[in-house]
Amino acid sequence: MHILAPALLALAALFSAANAKSHVKIKLSVPTLVQCEKAVLHWKGGNPPFKVWAQEDSRTPDGISPIMDSTPNRWAEWKVDAPAGTRVSLRLRDAKGHWVKTYAEVFQGKDDECVNLAYPDPPEAARPPPxxxxxxxxxxxxxxxxxxxxxxxxxxxxxxxxxPKKGEGERQRGEYVQVQGGGDPHASHEGGEAYAAAGRWEGGRRRGVPQLAAV
Structure with missing residues (x-):
């Protein structure tokens, strides 16, 4: 019993280490994949350098696309050479053996000149990208x-x-003429004397001393 206990602890430690490698927090972000068009993959976490590749979603894949064998960056560019309609598995492994994978569908592109012939024919018809x-x-x-x-x-x-315009309603200025005289009010120079006083209005109030002038 004393001999089995250390062995069991060692096995448990190995299992935990192997499990941790596959569940380390590495987040791989994959854009929409379009046949024969460039796609930029981004990821967070892990320890550089990184290896990135794509393969058909199969236990024994025929089609494999190396993307980056070793890169210190946390991004990689892939010209999608998998045929449209293929469901690919994108995988990443860091320097310590931690890995992550995600799946994506390849959508129909404008041409097929770059298609990797190692991939089998897709099981479903290709769809246009969303x-x-x-x-x-x-x-x-x-x-x-x-x-x-x-x-x-x-x-x-x-x-x-x-x-209102500046000064309008606040300061009003104007000329006024006051006419005084006798006789016919409609007469201009006959029947009396008329006097005109010039002055100024400000704010509705009369200012200044009027100047009288004979007309």
Whole structure:
């Protein structure tokens, strides 16, 4: 019993280490894969250098696409040479043996000149790539932002246009003529004397001493 205990502990430690290698926190991000178009893979975590490759989703894959044999970066570019309609397994392994894999479908592209013939014929017909959700979202954001900016400009113009001009309603100035005389009020020079006084108005109040002049 005393001999078996250390052996069991050693086996448990080996199992834990092997399990940890496959469950280390490495996150691999894969974009939409289109036949014969470039795709950039990104990942987080792990210890460089990294090995990255793609293969058909099979236990005994015929089609294998080396992407990076050894890279210190946390990104890799792959010109997708798997035929459209293939379900591929993208795999990454770091310097300490930690690994991660993810699956993706290859969509139909514009040409097939780069296709790796080692891949078998896909079991399903190829599909066109889905619309780019990022572009749609950015387009909607641009429209909303444009509407908000336009509404703000209209509001500012309305506020500025609705205000009275500088001095209007506050300071009013004008010339006035006061005519005094006798006789016929419609006569210009006959039947009496007329006097004119020049003055100024400010804020509706008369200012200054009027100057009298004979007309």
């Amino acid at each position: 619309p780019n959700e990022w572009k749609i979202t950015r387009g909607l954001e641009f429209v909303v932002l444009s509407v908000l900016v336009l509404a703000a400009c209209v509001g500012i113009a309305f506020v500025i246009g609705g205000q």
